[in-house]
Amino acid sequence: MVRATLVKQRNESLTVKDERTGKVYSIPITENSIPATAFKKIVAPRKGGEREEDETERGLRVLDKGFLNTAVIRSEITYIDGEAGVLRYRGYPIEQLAVNSSYLECAYLLIYGSLPTRTQFRTFENEVMHHSIMHHDSEELYSSFRYDSHPMAILTSAFAALGSNHADANPSLAGQNLYTRGTPESLAVMDKQIFRLLGKATTMAAMAYRVRQGRAFVTPPVGLSYTGSFLYQMDHLGEEGYKPNPVLERALDVLFLVHADHELNASCTTVLQTGSSLVDPYSAIAAGCASLYGPLHGGANEAVIRMLISIGSPDNVPQFLEQVKRKESVLSGFGHRVYRTSDPRSFIVRKTADEVFAITGKDPLLETAMRLHDEAMKDDYFVSRKLAPNVDFWSGLIYRAMGFPLDFFPVLFAVPRVAGWLAHWRQMMLQEGGVKIWRPRQIYVGPEVREFVPIEQRKDESKSPREKPTEVYHSGQSRRYWLAEYKGKERAKL
Structure with missing residues (x-):
């Protein structure tokens, strides 16, 4: 039994008494948090009948299914107070930003920490929009998908493929400390990938949309806003002077703004987990996109409509x-x-x-x-x-x-969330002390050590359908194939 008491002193700490051994431990409290690794010092001898796999003599582990109360990083980006219903980007209430700001301005805020000056924003916007054009070869990738492919599957693949065009952005090729040095040269490389990912996110999403309709892809226009360009690329059919409706353009921008970041949600955590291996940012963003694909995350608004x-x-x-x-x-x-x-x-x-x-x-x-x-x-x-x-x-x-198909809803979530993903990825790359690969622990509850048994001597040990493969029913072409004869094949047993 472990008993914990909060003791307020000049330096706050948590006093823990391990009733198993009688030892008392003092664990420092900083920013209302305690280091999980401190519990590794709370060790006890293994008693008779206790499993070796519990690793009692190696210190306590912290079990937190689904990260309900585990902090994995110190962050300056987004603050959420779930009890009070508060959401702030870098200290700014989301309500103020939604009225007075824009998605792209908030992207700058999330990534770099402050609202930009007019000159800073003009430079940032120009770079993002300049990098919105896709390489011509990408059309072949999009054309290889079936016409009815889910647009999130296309977008996830496109993000991953994008990295193959930029060897200079891959730490596996350009050096593992490419993004962690914090030098002017390193920051320049990092920023260029940020411009590329933000700029191409809407283009790739629009291309996925047009694949479904069998329409030719559209080159990003000049002179439109971020969301205006997105709507243009989805809907333009060759009309001269085409401009999206300003009300819909602004509405989409507001939706992008409120979806830009939401702290360490599932997809953001996936980006950081993947990025902790120092993989290129394109692969990390693709991983986040795959996580957001799930119905418990990015598919939630689609589920509302179906309901x-x-x-x-x-x-x-x-x-x-x-x-x-x-x-x-x-x-x-x-x-x-x-x-x-x-x-x-x-x-x-x-x-x-x-x-x-x-x-x-x-x-x-x-x-x-x-x-x-x-x-x-x-x-x-x-x-x-x-x-x-x-x-x-x-x-x-x-x-x-606004006329978007249901299965495109997650794409409209993923595109704006790229800004938040990049903000957290950049923060982790530049954090004090460098990047450590994320490696959670587990509580092993499986079998204890056992001896290998030759296949001829084995018995079926499965106790439920979950413990063996499901038998698959085959018909049609598979059955015809098994009925066929060819050299080296015994007659199929049906």
């Missing part, structure tokens, strides 16, 4: 909510892993939704969404569980009103 479609009409909302309470249905777009009150982004996106609907017309699902919102917000079941609408509840409705 609303399945409900059918506002009249069916009460029945649906009862099914949710009985755990027969899933309520998407409510609640958040971090926020225990309301998601501050949801209010911004809700206002943006009104502006979009004013020119596109109200989506037929809006009435169902509003009824669902109103019913859930006055139901003690959902209120007591602090299940308030999150950013995904409204953003999906906006994307649908």
